[in-house]
Amino acid sequence: MNFDRIMIRYGEMALKGKNKKAFEQKLQSNIARMLRKHPETTIQKTQGRMFVHLNGEDPHEVMQKCQNVFGIHSLSFTVKVEKEEEQMKEAVLLAFNEANDAKSFKISSKRTDKTFPIPSQEMNPILGGHILRNTENVKVDVHNPDVEIKVEVRHEGTYVTAQDYPGGGGLPVGTTGKSLLMLSGGIDSPVSGYLTMKRGVEIDAVHFHSPPYTSERAKQKVIDLAQELAKYGSKINIHVIPFTGIQQKIHREMPEGYSMTIMRRMMMRISEKVASKENILSLTTGESLGQVASQTMESMNTINEVTNYPIVRPLVSMDKLEIIDIARKIGTYDISIRPFEDCCTVFVPKAPKTKPNREKANYYESNADFTQDIEDALEESYVIEVTADHVKTNQQKDDEFSDLL
């Protein structure tokens, strides 16, 4: 006997009232996309629940993929058996064994089909006894069990549900709009993207690339990071902005102390333009208060002056160690620590102003006109499309079109 389906319970989504249906549909399509490489699986929506029918696919692989999907509160393996004592016994034992280290358990039976001869209260000891007879050093604990096994006798059959696994939480990606993530290649921005996606937000990324100061490997790093993030959502378009010219001009014409602040302001301006072109309504950054010079209250105030787009900063109050924990958990940490320079590290002044102000930044910027430089950078920007399975550049996409035409 094997598990034939996975039961999915919603989190916050259940509270969405009239919009619930749309949320459910999005969740279903997100799960389906995640399980594309398991073509036999089917998804069934029922009142307040969803079931993934395995149809022979590997239960543990499917479970692992479903756990990454945002909008799911918890998941459990479930098996449907006949309303027949021996089969039910075998099913509860399977469910118990699924929880590897469990030392205590509880069986909660429910009998919707009253024609089934054994009442719920009598079923618990019959099924529990079977587990006890087939295991060692295991006991029943009705108050604080390691695992609770649910048995539901319905008209169409009996469902036995094993322990709960935690889901991704949050909201299904794609239900709360889109944000443009400023993705540098460091540890913070991917985590920030992940947390934003967890709130149901789809993301595009903007990346500033400064050849020859930053290498192709730095860009590859960003692609790899985006690919990790894509595992939690849908495809991510990385808008790669050639930034060398602007950086050189800042370096040449702006006072050193303000160069970092002004560089960030330029990035903000460009990001806002990208967002506006793509109909994206907010920007997301990996800023964490007090971490580096650009993330002081004064810096944030001065940098933020150039955009009135909302800036989502999920990490703003997190400690570095908390951020690293999440980065490890979501698989971005090892990529982020690859030692390549990115545009935020290459032109760092010796003594960046930690308390810049808007007036001075505006004054310095007024000495040089960056309008054309920004236009040029946008003009020369290109898109790399990243999904969990593949990476496609604009050029490749265009080649595909050329074949068609």
Place this chain on the structure above:
Amino acid sequence: MIYLDNSATTRPLPEVLDSFQKAADQYYANPSSVHSFGSEAERLLERSRKQASSLLQVDPQEVVFTSGGTEGNNMAVKGIAFQHQTRGKHLITSRIEHPSVIQAFGALESLGFEVTYINVNKDGKVNLEELKGALREDTTLVSIMSVNNELGTLQPIKEIGQILKDYPKIFFHVDHVQGIGKIDLPIKDWGIDLCTISGHKIHGLKGTGALVVQKYVSLFPLLHGGSQESEVRAGTENLPGTVAFVKALRLLHEDQIGKSDHLRTLRHLLWTSLKKRSYCQINSPKDGAPHIVNFSIPGYKPEVVIHSLGEKGIFISTKSACSSKQPDVSTVLKACNLDHDLTTSALRVSMSYQNNEKEIEKFLEILDTTVEKLQQTMG
């Protein structure tokens, strides 16, 4: 099988079908959808438009994708007439236009517009002096085809464009459905404001085509209901069809460069061979389009000839397919003032780059035996 009815429709190229299938399968999103899948489809559509525009040597925003020649012609004729009716209700066309043009004008007449039909000579060429004389202050449109679909006659489009340069308020529409890929038509240089082309005449798919509408031209839309195609043609874009059409256009363009002599050679062979045959008389002008030869076998109903040839696997046609279901006279040939026995016995052979000399020879051979047989039974 020898297929010589390419002016009715052509066989879609395998590459074209392949593009259609792939586009329909991989880019099925609605180009108007906001999601990224939709914007990808939109990008493909715009890439198609760009490619079409560069092949036609116009600007991308001047290409409106349509469902084919009939729609393009209706859109141009009615679109100009309605949009500019406050300025004038006088329109000009020729007597030998395609039914999708002639009947559109007929419909406008019933709505109170006045139409002048320019006569043609024996070869089917419009009379330029008559055209000049017909131009008026309240004329809004002149619509003349580039290549006649029955005779292959080339109209003096360049000269008409030249004449109309002195009338900046009159729009010039050219039905180029038979001409595309066979003859050059520099739209911008010749003062053409609107130009119809169709996909299925160039080895693309039926239900595809384009109307070129110069930037400064405003049209009353035939179809309302959305902002697609610069708001002159509402409705979800036929992306796979369009992609296939533009592919066909590119392949045609390459063919045209490489093989334009080929068609002329075929036509010359056909022409000189038919000329030698006493039972037939050629109706097409000698300097016509390189793919159409119209001839009559006086005394024999064209349908009988067509069916007899069809039995041997050879497919030609009578008049244009669009009017061939109507019996008797060809109105085009009648407008050319040809004798009654010629207008009632006309046949059309229309070739494509895919035909070869062997096929033409085979056709002639079978035509001879067919006519001989018919003479025995009917003569």
